[in-house]
Amino acid sequence: MRALLIESKGATAHLTDADPDLLEGPVELDVLYSSLNYKDGLALTGKGIARSWPLIPGIDVVGRVTRSESPEWNSGDTVILNGSGIGESTHGGYADQARVAPDFLVRLPGTLTAYQAAAIGTAGFEAAIAVQKILDSAVAPGDGELLVTGAAGGVGSIACALLARHGYQVVASSGRGDEEAAYLKELGAQRIIDRATLAGDAGGPLQKQLWAAAIDVAGGTTLANVLAQTSYGGLVVACGMAQSAELSITVFPHILRDVTLAGADTVSAPLATRTRAWELLAADLDLSVLEGMSTTIELEQVPDRAEEILAGRVRGRTAVRLTA
Numbered sequence: 001m002r003a004l005l006i007e008s009k010g011a012t013a014h015l016t017d018a019d020p021d022l023l024e025g026p027v028e029l030d031v032l033y034s035s036l037n038y039k040d041g042l043a044l045t046g047k048g049i050a051r052s053w054p055l056i057p058g059i060d061v062v063g064r065v066t067r068s069e070s071p072e073w074n075s076g077d078t079v080i081l082n083g084s085g086i087g088e089s090t091h092g093g094y095a096d097q098a099r100v101a102p103d104f105l106v107r108l109p110g111t112l113t114a115y116q117a118a119a120i121g122t123a124g125f126e127a128a129i130a131v132q133k134i135l136d137s138a139v140a141p142g143d144g145e146l147l148v149t150g151a152a153g154g155v156g157s158i159a160c161a162l163l164a165r166h167g168y169q170v171v172a173s174s175g176r177g178d179e180e181a182a183y184l185k186e187l188g189a190q191r192i193i194d195r196a197t198l199a200g201d202a203g204g205p206l207q208k209q210l211w212a213a214a215i216d217v218a219g220g221t222t223l224a225n226v227l228a229q230t231s232y233g234g235l236v237v238a239c240g241m242a243q244s245a246e247l248s249i250t251v252f253p254h255i256l257r258d259v260t261l262a263g264a265d266t267v268s269a270p271l272a273t274r275t276r277a278w279e280l281l282a283a284d285l286d287l288s289v290l291e292g293m294s295t296t297i298e299l300e301q302v303p304d305r306a307e308e309i310l311a312g313r314v315r316g317r318t319a320v321r322l323t324a
């Protein structure tokens with residue numbers, strides 16, 4: 001089978017003709033599509049996400065079941081698997097075939113094609129979990145502006161689209177606000193701010209209250225400033241660390257403004273969270289907007305694209321075509 005393989009710790013991935021006996025797991029799949037996420041960029045370039053070797057990277061699989069030892073899944077079913085350790089500690093989606101555990105598989109929703117599910121991928125799944133937290137909170141569409149950081153990236157793009165669809169006033173923070181203004185507006189952003197206004201030094205712990213809620217992919221001083229600018233009773237969902245994994249804050253926004261800092265995880269998310277997030281995506285993500293933010297590449301193009309995503313130069317989402 002064609003596969004990208006990371007041979008050893010710190011090595012970069014290379015395209016090879018791999019032995020399918022490498023694979024283990026009770027559900028066998030033909031991989032139709034995988035996708036490219038920031039985390040895949042780290043794994044593909046040997047930057048510390050892989051935890052076992054040799055490893056087929058790829059944290060997303062959309063595949064068709066060819067054989068199953070699990071009674072829940074039958075040959076011919078089309079399934080989605082995001083995270084749960086694939087592409088990190090067990091073999092992932094950058095191969096023509098995969099063998100996976102049944103526990104975290106989600107059935108492809110009837111309204112989505114395999115390609116669309118891959119274009120959504122882990123980034124969109126993460127965005128949906130974060131948006132669901134806002135929908136479940138007391139923050140309502142009329143409460144003021146909601147901020148999305150890294151808005152031109154994968155998580156940010158889908159978060160903007162879902163929030164706008166739910167009637168929230170979305171403000172997109174981006175380092176590419178000039179060249180991507182039309183794109184960000186198409187996603188539903190009402191206005192755009194330069195990410196430099198957040199990513200510089202952290203300001204005071206209680207700044208002017210600007211955001212009813214926020215979804216942040218950057219971490220670091222960006223997240224510190226977002227928390228300090230969140231309005232009384234607001235919610236900030238931390239999704240990533242595109243700027244930094246460090247977070248230096250005080251308790252003041254939390255104890256004086258009742259601001260909540262929540263997280264959103266895709267790797268170990270329980271099946272109920274997965275199912276709910278995919279229901280949200282299937283019901284509320286405008287498929288023409290998804291089409292406009294998505295690109296398809298072939299397996300051999302993935303290593304070059306990995307460098308691009310780590311440099312913050314990839315717009316929206318990238319599906320990787322395998323056997324489709």
Ligand SMILES: NC(=O)c1ccc[n+]([C@@H]2O[C@H](COP(=O)([O-])OP(=O)(O)OC[C@H]3O[C@@H](n4cnc5c(N)ncnc54)[C@H](OP(=O)(O)O)[C@@H]3O)[C@@H](O)[C@H]2O)c1
Nearest residue numbers: 038126150151152153154155174175240241242243266312
């Ligand atoms: N917790 C989870 O389970 C989970 C799941 C998915 C993703 N994530 C994390 O979420 C983050 C985004 O993932 P993604 O796949 O959407 O990546 P992505 O497509 O590369 O998007 C990240 C975006 O962040 C912005 N950015 C880049 N460098 C930055 C910096 N130094 N300071 C501030 N902003 C910066 C850029 O957007 P602009 O050009 O618009 O500024 C970039 O496009 C990553 O850290 C990823 O690991 C976590």
